[in-house]
Amino acid sequence: MADDIVQDTFLRIIATPSLPEQDFAKSYLYRTANNLVIDHFRRERILSFVPDPEKAFEMLADDTPSPEQIAWSRQELKRLQKILQKLPKHHREVFILARIEGLTYVQIGEQLGIPSQTAFSRMVRALGLIKEAMDQAEKK
Incomplete structure (x- = not known):
């Protein structure tokens, strides 16, 4: 999990069109990683209510109009x-x-x-x- 978050952090930073000034780069890096960790635990908490997380999206209602x-x-x-x-x-x-x-x-x-x-x-x-x-x- 940690490796995935590190990789996602660097992918997000690389994809950012305008990076902050060098003075704020370190805090920006930490903030990005922290936000990804928070997102991960939110997903985990939500998926804990689903019997089979792999099939979680299959349980969502189809929003295509009848x-x-x-x-x-x-x-x-x-x-x-x-x-x-x-x-x-x-x-x-x-x-x-x-x-x-x-x-x-x-x-x-x-x-x-x-x-x-x-x-x-x-x-x-x-x-x-x-x-x-x-x-x-x-x-x-």
């Missing part, structure tokens, strides 16, 4: 697309820029020529309208 989950997600996406099409244009634009494009409200404001507070308030209103429409669709 055909039912895929079908449901597609239906929800279609429903959301219809709701987005019915939103007022200025609310829809902000929603798409924020949630799909990943822009900040400042960036949205700059792109649309509006204050960032207006972009934020339009987003709040868009989310409210979407929630109302989704709730109404569920009641049907």
